[in-house]
Amino acid sequence: MxxxxxxxxxxxxxxxxPGGYDSGIDTSxxxxxxxxxxxxxxxxxxxxxxxxxxxxxxxxxxxxxxxxxxxxxxxxxxxxxxxxxxxxxxxxxxxxxxxxxxxxxxxxxxxxxxxxxxxxxxxxPLTESLVYDTDLVSVQRYRGKTNERLTRAMLNLALANAGIGLTGPWDRTPTVLDPMCGRGTTLNWALCYGLNAVGIEPDAGSLRHYDGFLRTWAKQHRLPHKHQGYRPNNAEQRHTTLDVAPTRAAQKAGDGQRVETFNADGGDRSLAIKRGSIDAIVADLPYGIQHRADQARLDPADTLELLARVAPTWRRWLRKGGSVCVAWNVKRASRVDVAVALAEAGLLERVPDHDLAHGPDHGMEHVVDSTITRDVLVAVAR
Ligand SMILES: C[S@@+](CC[C@H](N)C(=O)[O-])C[C@H]1O[C@@H](n2cnc3c(N)ncnc32)[C@H](O)[C@@H]1O
Missing domain, CATH: 3.30.70 (Alpha-Beta Plaits)
Known part of the structure; x- marks a missing residue:
């Protein structure tokens, strides 16, 4: 070794x-x-x-x-x-x-x-506790998809820092928001965990693909579900919902999940998301890289400007003690600046105990490609 x-x-x-989790552990x-x-x-x-x-x-x-x-x-x-x-x-x-x-x-x-x-x-034993099979997360393949493993790690960090255990049953089903959801990698993991999920994405094409994928997935797996999707003849239809349950019995018992998406800006206060209704936010921010000329609008070069604009709305949607886990391209914004942008909105970075003693050690930073090096930061709503 x-x-x-x-x-x-x-x-x-x-x-x-820490609060929120009864480990039931004897200190001896x-x-x-x-x-x-x-x-x-x-x-x-x-x-x-x-x-x-x-x-x-x-x-x-x-x-x-x-x-x-x-x-x-x-x-x-x-x-x-x-x-x-x-x-x-x-x-x-x-x-x-x-x-x-x-x-x-x-x-x-x-x-x-x-x-x-x-x-x-x-x-x-190393047993996963998932409500749906992980094909939900892995089947979709597209450019710009956030690494599935990293997304799961971010969801775990967000849940844990919001005081939510990683497996149910919970007293109340927690709700996870990805305000920059693309085609839904975070939302799919949240569903697999048995959580409710809300996604926001300004790119209508991404959401249309996601909506179609979810509906097909629910049908193919013969899951009891109720779907309200985009209406092709109604350009104003910006909201979709899927109520789904793993079995009829779970559906009857009210143990299903809801995933809803909004075709909108990730900081749009006018959306029907109640103040304090979100337990955890997970977001992989746009990288500030223009892959195609027509995407410039959806990949803003200034990560900090975007974050400073949307973070106050995120704080409003989060309950007190809820958490946000963001990933971003460190070639576009420093860790300190990202932490400051969140802190100014009342979202305070969780600094590891050992960082306080030994200086920062950002273990999550990793190379994506020659233009993107990604880091991850967790902050909690005060
Ligand atoms: C790195 S991608 C996230 C990909 C997503 N996690 C997935 O796996 O599909 C960043 C996303 O942010 C979206 N975006 C850009 N500007 C935005 C804004 N103002 N509000 C919300 N989302 C935005 C982009 O369209 C893109 O889908």
């Missing part, structure tokens, strides 16, 4: 417990040592950043959802032949940890390591 990087040593803030539990094998991404460029993105997701999610004394420590990226793994220690209840790790964006298999014996790995 080749150890690449060691990031976090045991926490000194014992006893602190023994420490377990784990190896989480990561699923290789088909995108070879993204694959190079897999280890650091996975560490940042693991740390960001567990920091928000686990009491300080149970969070993973000594998190290390380990290469095993052609595979990559994360090794770490944690005193969290192993079953609760299995469930949490099963929702991470890139876990493939989990093993418990025997202390002092690097050759013995005991498999642990």
């Amino acid at each position: 080749h150890k690449v990087r060691c990031r976090r040593s045991p926490s000194t803030d014992r006893g602190k417990r 539990r023994p420490v377990h040592h784990y190896l989480l094998l990561l699923e290789t991404d088909l995108n070879r460029v993204f694959s190079r950043s897999l280890g650091s993105v996975a560490v940042a997701e693991l740390e960001g999610v567990t920091r928000a959802l686990l009491a300080a004394e149970h969070r993973p420590t000594d998190v290390t990226v380990t290469s095993l032949g052609r595979a990559t793994g994360l090794s770490f220690s944690s005193s969290a209840d192993p079953d609760a940890l299995d469930r949490l790790l099963g929702q991470l964006s890139c876990g493939l298999a989990l093993f418990e390591q025997t202390p002092g014996d690097s050759t013995t790995l005991t498999p642990r």
Whole structure:
């Protein structure tokens, strides 16, 4: 095993417990040592950043959802032949940890390591809890689609920082908004998790494709659903809804999901989205790259101007304590400037504990192509 990087040593803030998640963990539990094998991404460029993105997701999610004394420590990226793994220690209840790790964006298999014996790995269950199959997220292929794995990591970070556990059942089904939804990668993950989803996108073509895709998906899977889509003869029809449930029984019990989209600007206050009704926002901002001349309008060069304009409306739609997770092209805007634009709207960046002690370490930053390097930031509505 080749150890690449060691990031976090045991926490000194014992006893602190974030709200919103009952880990049911006894503080005297023994420490377990784990190896989480990561699923290789088909995108070879993204694959190079897999280890650091996975560490940042693991740390960001567990920091928000686990009491300080149970969070993973000594998190290390380990290469095993052609595979990559994360090794770490944690005193969290192993079953609760299995469930949490099963929702991470890139876990493939989990093993418990025997202390002092690097050759013995005991498999642990790593079960995903999804309401719909992931073909919902993977089937659509188009230029400009946000990496599915990164989108899932962003959704996990947004939910966790809003105090929402990554698996249901929840007292009330949370609602996730992607105000720059393209053809719906975030919305599809939200549906897979059993959440309600709202999307906003100014490009009517993207939404028409998405609307058609969703309807076909619901029909092909024989899911009970009710759809209200675009009307070809009515250019003013800017709103679509799909009420869907995994089974008739779930539909009867009111355990379905709603996904709705608006063909509009991502900061349009006039949309029928109630103040404080959104639990988490996930958005991959336009990259400021003009792929085609006619798209200039939809890929504004000035990321900060766009963010400063839409963020106050996002704050208005979010409930207090709700969170926003944004990805953007760092070649267009610095991390500090993005954090300031959000903070001015009352959305405060979640700074990791270890950043306060050791200076910033932005593990999610990754290369997309020669013109785009993307980073991710989480902020919470105060
Ligand atoms: C990076 S893409 C997001 C892709 C999306 N996550 C997906 O996987 O399909 C950015 C999106 O922002 C949209 N956009 C540009 N300006 C916008 C605005 N003012 N309000 C909302 N969305 C906007 C673009 O049309 C584009 O679909």
